[in-house]
Amino acid sequence: MASPDKVDPIHQFAINKIVDLHIGGLDVSFTNSSLYMVVTVVLTGAFLYLATSSRAVVPSRMQSVAEMSYEFIANMLRDAAGEQGMKFFPLVFSLFMFVLVANLIGMFPYFFTVTSHIIVTFALAMLVILTVIFYGLYKHGLHFFNLFVPSGVPGILLPLVVAIEVISFLSRPISLSVRLFANMLAGHITLKVFSGFVVSLSALGVGGIVGSVLPLGMAVALTGLEFLVSFLQAYVFAVLTCMYLNDAIHPGH
Amino acid sequence: MPFARLDGAEAPNYVARDLERTGKQPAGRGMEVEMAVNGEPDETGKTGPHGQPNADPRDDDLDRRRRHLEASLAARKPARQEREEGASGVTGYGQAMKLSSEFIAGVGVGAALGWVIDRFAGSSPWGLIVFLLLGFAAGVLNVMRSVGKVAEFGQGANRGPDSKR
Structure with missing residues (x-):
């Protein structure tokens, strides 16, 4: 790479403090991430x-978009968790809208993508999982743990299977957050790298400018793909949230 | 009479809706299912408390037409979802990302759990070894689950619409 400061695909994810704040030894500065x-x-x-x-x-038109997003999430939640799941509609809808809008804001050049930091997506995923656990325990008590006991397993295998199921359950917030974060991170890096090629190539003279058409076309195509990924990841996040909430509402069928 | 048949035969709502979602039945019958679903309470709740499950759908002409519209809209829905699934499948990249994150999460959580247990129980390295292997199994389970080869959490062997909830 010609000059690392010019084409630095990671630079866009840097956190800058806007207002420096320390409360009780904790760094609670208002950063660009918080701003976005x-x-x-x-x-x-x-x-x-x-x-x-x-x-x-x-x-x-605007009302139509708002109603469509409402209907979209409402149907998704009702499909996944049944009518009882509708009490979680505000949570799912807020999560979906937050992730979607954050992803889309990140698509503007020079803007910061909140969801490209794993701590943000992990916090969202933990919110979901803690809701599932607390609601499940509150609603079903210890019966909630039936979730980890599949039916029809021989007694001797039960400890092993339960351990695997517990780990599988615990891995849910990880995979939920890693998926969103990795998609956004990888997409933005790819986009930046291809755009960087355009800059580096066109600095080489006429041949370079002609050659830079290829990465430029790639960057345009990737931008389209990234918009798709933005929607898709918000959708996937919401769908999985609905599925997990279904486990809290109906554990052990 | 399509209403009578389904409403009488099945518990409200969920089963019919599941059938609707799987969307695999022949067109004629699917239509009936949708109509039955939409003849039932359903409908968002945004218009406030709604009718009982057995409210007569034929009492009001406008109401009936509205239901009919929703039925035909719902009939299109499975196709649309199918396409969405297809879109995520076509990218392939998305699928790979999904499955790998499932697997890595399983292994990672297993390893972390083992490490923490070792740390507090002083059983190093056995906790790590055992839980890494369990985590591997959990990762495989996650992957199988997310491609729909294994039953979901807390469920028995088959994953039909009836065992879903």
Whole structure:
């Protein structure tokens, strides 16, 4: 690479402190990541508020989008967790909108992608899993642990199977967060690398400029793919949340 | 009478909806299922408390037409979901990402658990060894589960619509 400061695919994920804050020895500085989270929340809230402020029987375009997103999540949740799952609708809808809007904001050049940091996605995943565990225990008590005991397993194998099931359950927040984080991270790095090729190649003169058409086309295609991935990952996150909530609502069938 | 048949035969809602989701039945019968589903309480709850499961769907013309519209909309839904699945399958990359993260998460959690147990029980390295192997098994289980080869959590052998919940 010609000059590492020019084409540095990792640079876009750097965390910068905007307001330095320390409370009780904890670093709670307001960073660019926090800023973009606030922007995400404000944007989502403002959009939904504006879209639903003038409710009409024949919806406007914005209202239509808001209603579509509502219907989308409502159907998803009802399919996965049944009618009882609808009490978790606010959680699932907020998660979906947050992830989706954060992903889409990250698609703007020079913007920060909140979901490309594993700690953010992990916090979201832990929120889901803790909800599942606490609601499951609250609702079903110790019966909730039937989740880990598959039916029809011979008694001698039971400890082994239960241990594997427990590990499998514990790995859920990890895989949930790693999937979202890795997709966003990999996508943005790839995009940056291909865009970097365009810059490096076009610095080589006429032949380079002609050659740089290839990575440019690739970058354009990847941008489209990244938009798809943004939606898809938000969707996958929401679907898996619904599935996990279903386990909390109906453990051991 | 499609309503009578399904409503009488099955518990409300879930089973019919499952059938709807699998979307594998022939077109004519699928239609009936959808209509039965949408003849039942369903509908979002955003319009407030809604009718009982056995509310007569024919009491109001407008209501019936609305239900009919929803039925035909619902009939299109499985196809749409199918396409979405297809889209994620076509990328292949997404599928690979999904499965590898499932597997790695299993192994990682197993190793972490073993390490923590060793640390507190002083049984090094046995905890790590045992739990790494268990984690490997859990990772494989995760992968099998996410491609639908193994029953979901807390369920028996077969993964039909009835055993789903």
